[in-house]
Amino acid sequence: MNSAIVAMDLTFSYRNTPVLKRISFSIRKGNFFIIIGPNGSGKTTLMKILCGVLPAQNGRLEIMDRPCRNYTRKGLAKTIALVPQMASMDFPFTVTELVLMGRSPHLGMLGLEKEEDIEIARQAMAFTEVAHLASRKIDELSGGERQRVSIARAICQEPKIILLDEPTASLDLAHQVRVMDLMERLKEEKSVTVVMVSHDVNLAAMYGDDLLLLKDGRIISLGSPNEVLTYRTLEEVYGCTLLVDKSPVGEFPRVTSVPGKFIDSSSR
Amino acid sequence: MNRNKPFLFKRILKISVWMVLLLFIAGFMGISMGSAGGGVGAFLQSLLGQKEIDSMTETIIWRIRFPRVVLATLVGATLSLGGLVFQALLRNPLAEPYILGISGGSAVGGIIGILMGLSRFPGVGLAAFCGSMVTLLLILMMSSGQTILKKDSLLLSGVMVNAFCTAVIMFLVSLTHDSRLHNIIFWLMGDLSSTDIGQVGMLSLTILPCFLLLFWFSNTMNLLLMGKEMAQTMGVNVKAVTVILLVATSLMVSATVSHCGLLGFVGLVMPHLLRLVLGPDHRILVPACVLGGGAYMVLCDLLARILPQQGEMPAGVITAMIGAPLFIFLLKRSKR
Numbered sequence: 001m002n003s004a005i006v007a008m009d010l011t012f013s014y015r016n017t018p019v020l021k022r023i024s025f026s027i028r029k030g031n032f033f034i035i036i037g038p039n040g041s042g043k044t045t046l047m048k049i050l051c052g053v054l055p056a057q058n059g060r061l062e063i064m065d066r067p068c069r070n071y072t073r074k075g076l077a078k079t080i081a082l083v084p085q086m087a088s089m090d091f092p093f094t095v096t097e098l099v100l101m102g103r104s105p106h107l108g109m110l111g112l113e114k115e116e117d118i119e120i121a122r123q124a125m126a127f128t129e130v131a132h133l134a135s136r137k138i139d140e141l142s143g144g145e146r147q148r149v150s151i152a153r154a155i156c157q158e159p160k161i162i163l164l165d166e167p168t169a170s171l172d173l174a175h176q177v178r179v180m181d182l183m184e185r186l187k188e189e190k191s192v193t194v195v196m197v198s199h200d201v202n203l204a205a206m207y208g209d210d211l212l213l214l215k216d217g218r219i220i221s222l223g224s225p226n227e228v229l230t231y232r233t234l235e236e237v238y239g240c241t242l243l244v245d246k247s248p249v250g251e252f253p254r255v256t257s258v259p260g261k262f263i264d265s266s267s268r
Numbered sequence: 269m270n271r272n273k274p275f276l277f278k279r280i281l282k283i284s285v286w287m288v289l290l291l292f293i294a295g296f297m298g299i300s301m302g303s304a305g306g307g308v309g310a311f312l313q314s315l316l317g318q319k320e321i322d323s324m325t326e327t328i329i330w331r332i333r334f335p336r337v338v339l340a341t342l343v344g345a346t347l348s349l350g351g352l353v354f355q356a357l358l359r360n361p362l363a364e365p366y367i368l369g370i371s372g373g374s375a376v377g378g379i380i381g382i383l384m385g386l387s388r389f390p391g392v393g394l395a396a397f398c399g400s401m402v403t404l405l406l407i408l409m410m411s412s413g414q415t416i417l418k419k420d421s422l423l424l425s426g427v428m429v430n431a432f433c434t435a436v437i438m439f440l441v442s443l444t445h446d447s448r449l450h451n452i453i454f455w456l457m458g459d460l461s462s463t464d465i466g467q468v469g470m471l472s473l474t475i476l477p478c479f480l481l482l483f484w485f486s487n488t489m490n491l492l493l494m495g496k497e498m499a500q501t502m503g504v505n506v507k508a509v510t511v512i513l514l515v516a517t518s519l520m521v522s523a524t525v526s527h528c529g530l531l532g533f534v535g536l537v538m539p540h541l542l543r544l545v546l547g548p549d550h551r552i553l554v555p556a557c558v559l560g561g562g563a564y565m566v567l568c569d570l571l572a573r574i575l576p577q578q579g580e581m582p583a584g585v586i587t588a589m590i591g592a593p594l595f596i597f598l599l600k601r602s603k604r
Contacts, residue, residue, distance in 0.1 A: 053497045077503035084498055091361075091493050091548040104491060105503035110551060111487035112276055157502070 004029045004161050004193040005050065009059035012045055019045045021217040022059065027210070029160075032187050033195045034204040036228075037214035038238055043197045044165065046214070050195065051082045051163050064160055077105035081154035083147075083164040092137040095149050099125055102156030124155040128182055144175035151182060155190075162186065164196040168203060176200070180207045205229055205252040213237060229253040280552055287559035291341065294563035298337040298570050299329060335465045337566055340583070342468065343460065343524045344534060344565020345558040346475055350521045351535020352557045353482060353513055356489040356550060360422055362598060364535035365521045368422070369429030371530050373403025374522035376436050379452060381526070383440060393474070396526035400518040403429050455529040457582035460569050463527070471527055478520040479558055485513060486550040493548070531565075531584045533591020538564050540598065 005027040012020040019042045027033045035043050048054040049061065052068065061068040064079055071079065081102070093101075102124070103117045113121075125131045128148040133141065138149065147167060154162050164183070168176040180203055183194045198204050204211055205225040213221040213228050215237045221228045231244040234255060247254040300311035310325050347365060354363035354370075365371045377399020381392035410425040441452060488509050491499040496506050524531075538561040539553065546552050565583070568590070572583040 048497070051501045053500050073500070073505055074503035077501060080501070082498065082501040084495070091543075093490075093493075093548055097547070097549060101490060101494070101502065104487060107487075109484055109487065111490070112551075 002028055003062070004031070004064060005195070006062040007050075007059065008061075010046070010049060010056045010061060011058035012042075012049060012054065012056060019217050020049070023214075023217070023219055024059075025212060025219065025222055027193060027195060029193055030187060030191045031193055032183065032207055032209045033193070033212070034208035034210075035195070035197045035212045035214060036199070036201060036204050037220075040216075041214040042217040043214055047082075047163060047165055047195075047197050051080050052076045053082075074105045077157065077159075079159055080161045080163060081157040081159040083150050083154045083162065083167055085165045085167075085169060092139050094135055094137055095125070095130060095141075095152075096121065096134045098138055098149060099130075099152045099156050102153040105157060120158070121152075121156050124152040125149075127155060127186075128152040144171050144178070147171065147175070147179060148182070151179070155186065159192065161193045161195060164194070166197055166199060168198065168200055176203060183207070201229060201234070201255045202247075205247065205254065206250065225252045229255060276549075276551060280555060283546060283552055284555050284559065287556050287563070291559050291563045291566075294566040294570075295337050295341065298340065298566040299333045301570060302328070302333060302573055331464075335463050335468050336460055336569070338465070338468050339463050339471070339528065340460050340565045340569040341562035342471055342475055343528055343531060344538075344561040344563070344568075345479070346520045346524045346561075347531060347534035348538035348557040348561025348564070349479065349482060349535075349554065350517050352539040352550070352553055353489065353517045354535070355539060356492055357510060357513055358422060359493060359495070361540070362423060362536075362595065364533065365517070366530065366532040366535065367430075367595070368407055368426040369403050369433060370400050370407075370518060370521055371525050371532070372430045372433030372437075373406075374400040374518075374525035375456060375530055376433050376440075377402075377522070378526045378529075379437060379440050382448060382452060383444065393523050393526040396522040397519055400522040400525070401515075403433065404514060404518055454582060457529060457584045459582050459584075460528050461580070467527065471523060474523045475520045478516045479554075481516050482513070483551075483554045485509060486554045489513075489550040489554075490548075529582075529584065532588045533595060534561065534565060534568075534587050536591050536595055536598070537587075540594070 003026040007026070008024050010020055010023045011018070023042075023046065035046065037043050045054065049056050050063075052071070052073070056068075063071065063076070068076070099121045100113055100117065101111075103113050103120065104111045107113060107117070122131070125134060128151050130145060130148045130152055133145060133149070138146065141149065151162075151164075151167070162183075167179050167183075171179065183196070184207055186192050187194050196204075196208075208225055210223060211221075211225055211228040212219060213233065220237055221233050229244060230253075231242060234242050234244065241258045243256040243258060244253050245256075246252075296311070311329055314326055314329050350370075351364040354365065354368060355361055357363075374396040378392050378396040380399070381395030384391075384395075386392050386395060407422070407425045407429055410421075410428075437456065441449065444452065488499075488504055491502050491504050492506070492509070494502070500506050538557055542553055542556045542560055546556055565587075568586040569583045572586045573580045575581065575586075
């Protein structure tokens, strides 16, 4: 009853290439859960299964104590919201229009929003600090602003769980911290469960309650940052020499890569 | 709950009223202007039921020009809305029934229908619908290797399908030697002249339900603009919606093609113009495209009727002369 997501033996293959191999884990409600791992480890596929874009080919998936397949599409959309890596927008919606789209699962076919929906959108925009951009066109914004608008849209969906696909990948240092702090606040103030895929091991160490380390479609390690981010595991998984020590700013590990020390696994 | 009137609803109404006004002005001009028989005055007199005008003018106005204007409205509305839907569905601002080859496919089907001696409705219409569905499947198959969203691969598929359809059309035309030949060629260039009010009625019975259906899905089209996967996580059944939108659009486009042939680039001009003025929200754009596209087509047809000194030119000539340069402009802009 305390789990937001329970996955049992999740399996997925593209044609004949297995991507996820019998993955089992659970995410506690109100947790900041970060999935890390090298390129091609199955992170994105796992993300797509969690938000219902791809069906799991095998195994069981429970979301908020209900089997995933018992949800209607709209029901699932009211429970889980996705913030994509790069919200592509070729069509010039205003920030308000875009954030209001998050209300769609709560509204009828035409999505005619009422005063209360506009109020929810207003609050979401205030929360991610984009209220001053409300009437700007989405394609005029910077990457960081766009990402915060995308997050406001997800919040406007009023989900129990928010999934983020590498939200910090193309942001500068300040914006990375800003997005991560935002997620931390979302978790604390609105008790939303945050699930994130990230390449940034150090940000994961700083903010994650629990980390899941994937490689080749298997779980290598699952637990607190201190348990998962050890020198031995990381070198094994990433195949390069790394330095792991204690972060100077808190009780979590710091990972530093060392130049010129790529370990070719085939020559070992 | 319903105490708060949705403000968007008011906006849709307000814009629709303006567009209806525009359509009426265009329709008024379309009916009262032409090479023969009475100007604005005659039309007004006829409308007010004054008996002073001769029956010849009366016939021209009500039996020839009126059905023609209504047909132009329906066709313009359909093609504009078709362009709008394809642009949303394929997330490609250059998509349009004619450019994608959907219209060409319907034309091939339509010609086969004519040559088989089928009646215009439902025979030729059905044949045209089959033609459009075949080309639609072809385009989707060719361009969905990796992603149907890629601008260039989609356009290239469209160009190829169009080239193939043109070849088939020419093949069929060169096999024909009787009186049907002139009809077919004129029809191919987009011809609104040969029509009576009964046919127009049949056409509107096919098309109007499609308009309503597409309006019903207008918010879904907004969500589709965010990408298939995003739309799915926001509660849209993407596969089902895609099929419904494609079939409804092909149905109404092929219905118009079977009535008045190929009118190119209509689906490009109005959606882009209106998007520029009204923003990208489809709940506003769908009704605006229907009304505005209708007005646009009525005016294009009017130009086609009054520009030549003798006789008239096909309306497709005008739509292509306005639309093709716009297409090139959009293509250049989207490459940046």
